[in-house]
Amino acid sequence: MVAARPAAGQPLIELRNIRKSYGGTGGEPSVEILHGIDLDIRAGEFVAIVGASGSGKSTLMHILGCLDRPGSGSYRFAGQDISSLGADELAWLRREAFGFVFQGYHLIRTLDACHNVQVPAVYAGMPAPERQGRAQALLARLGLGERTGHRPGQLSGGQQQRVSIARALMNGGHVILADEPTGALDSHSGAEVMALLRELADAGHTVILITHDPQVAAQARRVVRISDGDIVGDGGQDRSGVSPEPAAPECDARHFMAGMARGAAHGASWFADVKETLGSAWRTLWVSRFRTLLTLLGIVIGVASVIVLMAVGQGASEQTLAQMAAFGNTHRMSIRPGTDNARGLRGLLTEADVRLVSEVPNVDIAMPFLTGSVMLRAGGTDLYTLVWSMGHEGLRLFNWQLARGVFFSEEDERQLATVVVLGKLARERLFPDGDAIGRYVLLDNVPFRVIGELAETGEDDGDNIAAIPFATASRRVLGTPYPGLIQVKVVDPARIDRTVADVTAVLEEAHRVRDFNIANNPAHARAQNEAARQQSLLLALIAGISLVVGGIGIMNIMLMAVKERTREIGIRMATGARQRDIRRQFLTEAVMVSLVGGVAGMAIGLVIGVGLIYWAVPVVFSIRAMLLAFGCAVATGLVFGFMPARQAARLDPVVALAGE
Incomplete structure (x- = not known):
């Protein structure tokens, strides 16, 4: 708000032929409440608008306070026609020019007295310390200095009305619009409120009092009577003891529109806005x-x-991935004999195929693998279990750990050594009394020396086995020279798809047909x-x-x-x-x-x-x-x-x- 005064002799508020109707939509009849109201109010006047219920005085107040728009006619404030202003521009005008004192107090129930008074200043962008100090000063001035932290439900009617007056004065209160301010109060509280309004009028505020009570209206310096939407009496301009240039700052008509445009677009700083909203x-x-x-x-x-x-x-x-990695599954694939779709012949894998696969790029280990069910016997204990026959790199391929002893070597494979490595469960069942290293078991009636014991894997398939060299199994136990499958470990599992394609090409070229299948463990893991x-x-x-x-x-x-x-x-x-x-x-x-x-x-x-x-x-x-x-x-x-x-x-x- 610019601290200047309107041009000399110019009314602050000018109403010309103001009409207002309700209804007229949805088949309802239109009812005209105001019938061409003409009214001038000058800065610093103390005006009472008096009329019976239904006379249109509240509708007039809403239009005066920019809470409602007239149906037709002209409303000029500080010389500017405001009938075409937008919602935000009217909000700025209410914030800067008007202060409302309602019959029902209209305080926000979730806020205490101090914060209720601060509401207009919040939207004006006043810094928090400044507005808090001003709110406390206003409440103290109105006799509520000890009640600033009380919410409306903790205040009497008179105290709530004084809080609403303090709120009306928060941003200056150049125009005080009081709608039946004593209607909900007892006589003592009503007298106090009217005394406050007279003090504000004496201080230069423009006070517009809306009432149905002639005795209350008589305390104003100018009385405008309204009946059935028409002004039927006007006491004329109030000149009793009022300075022609009121103390309260008013809008400068020359800069009104520019100030309103700035005020409607901007409030507090972004940070202060967010902080206050939160x-x-x-x-x-x-x-x-x-x-x-x-x-x-x-x-x-x-x-x-x-x-x-x-x-x-x-x-x-x-x-799941950790369990698969424990057996090397995330780096391993298996090649199994399959059936040629063209001729329906089942293929065979050979040790020569193992050598071909081992030469494929990205292959770390390729070894023959053959399994079968066998009877193990140690002392008086028999155990029917699986025998896994493999190459000497089986320990690294399956990612096993040894609990005791050693794994069989390449030399053991060449010499067809009858050596065995037992899984944890197999060792406990055959040798429950302790260490099995160096002792013998009969594997299908062939004596094998125990040279190692595998650490627990947590899986029955890995703990209840007997691992022996492939060459020994194929010639002395299982009786077949052909691997049941070829176990392959790759260097980089990310390149597994390319490796599968290379292995397929190599074996198809060797076999002339595709009589094998490849189980891609890394892809399965993914x-x-x-x-x-x-x-x-x-x-x-x-x-x-x-x-x-x-x-x-x-x-x-x-x-x-x-x-x-x-x-x-x-x-x-x-x-x-x-x-x-x-x-x-x-x-x-x-x-x-x-x-x-x-x-x-x-x-x-x-x-x-x-x-x-x-x-x-x-x-x-x-x-x-x-x-x-x-x-x-x-x-x-x-x-x-x-x-x-x-x-x-x-x-x-x-x-x-x-x-x-």
């Missing part, structure tokens, strides 16, 4: 904390579920890991449904909040809130619920995850998953809070003020 949202949510907690549950459950399920899924996937990942993602999506449900809950609660807080929205608009301010207020509340729910969900998810780890469930927390869940929670509040916020911002100020 603080206001927090206070509102804290007052209704039980309902806020219920709203949070959907978000909390959704975020916690996403974090826990993705952590469990990732843990299961990594455990597929299994991808399946586990997809399953984890599916679980996370299912858990994400909770976020959507929580978002719908937020939208529902916020829509209810808009309905329940309609009057609060009207109060904020009357004190200068732009549509974007209202929209930001409700959107911030929705996002804050999501933020708090997201943080709580992350904390609960981590606690549940730690509990699962304690119970030996494989869990791997993912920072990305946690950030994703938290981000989705915030986005949920933003998306589902937008519609209620937009609905709140589009409310008509007059309709909102009349709401419950």
